[in-house]
Amino acid sequence: MNTVETLKNVLVQAGAAWVMWLLAGLSLASIAIIVERILFFRRLGADVRALCEGLDGRLRKGEITSAITDLEPVGTVASNVAIAGLKLAALGPAAADKAMHSAVALERSRLERGLTFLGTLGNNAPFIGLFGTVIGIIGAFEELGHAAPGHGAGAAGAVASQAVMTSIAEALVATAVGLFVALPAVAAYNYFQRRTAALLGETEILSNLVLAYLAGSTKRRATDGGDSVEAPELQPKVI
DSSP, rough: HHHHHHHHHHHHHHHHHHHHHHHHHHHHHHHHHHHHHHHHHHHHHOHHHHHHHHHHHHTTTTOOOHHHHHHHHTHHHHHHHHHHHHHTGGGGGHHHHHHHHHHHHHOOOOOOOTHHHHHHHHHHHHHHHHHHHHHHHHHHHHHTTOOOTTTTTHHHHHHHHHHHHHHHHHHHHHHHHHHHHHHHHHHHHHHHHHHHHHHHHHHHHHHHHHHHHHHHHHHHHHHTTTTOOGGGSSOOOOO
8 A cells, every 4th residue: 555545544534524623623712812802902992192191291290200100000002111211211311212112012012912823823724624625525536436336337326426425515614614714813813913003003102202301301401511410300209
């Protein structure tokens, strides 16, 4: 028995049922990720305009500590990034900028958790279903090749035709299931990618506001006579 014959026998004996179970398991995993991500992104919703106005008011008064206190309960991506910059405000704009870039990287990894699985499943579930279909078609032709030789030509043809059609119909179910699993995964992946891009874009609003005040403070210190003069606007105040 050659290699091709051996592989054919293994595939025919295994059948396509295990492919269905695999797709079912992957579908349940994708649904769990989708639900978790929906709840996660829902918690990140906030009025960025209101946050910006509140932060602007605090920075105008130089109340950095109070600004951090106001932003900490919010828990959004933009507020977390702004907090990272405000905590290093005393070190100047460059340090705050680096801190906020680091915070953005951390937030991005948090936002994109599970999305790789959804993208991979969306791309490959149809191929898994197609693999099940191929196995089913191999089985159909195997039945066709073993049509009852003891019957007449008409009876053998009828038996073979019915067996082949039934096997192919069952095999095509695997492709349909693969598409059914892939479509929600692709749709969810695209939606969460858009939400991630939108939330990361909101970080620019608050981070640029923080850097604008820090840059203005640095310029005023230089104008007032050097580093020995501290700008009162951005000195942390203990409330």
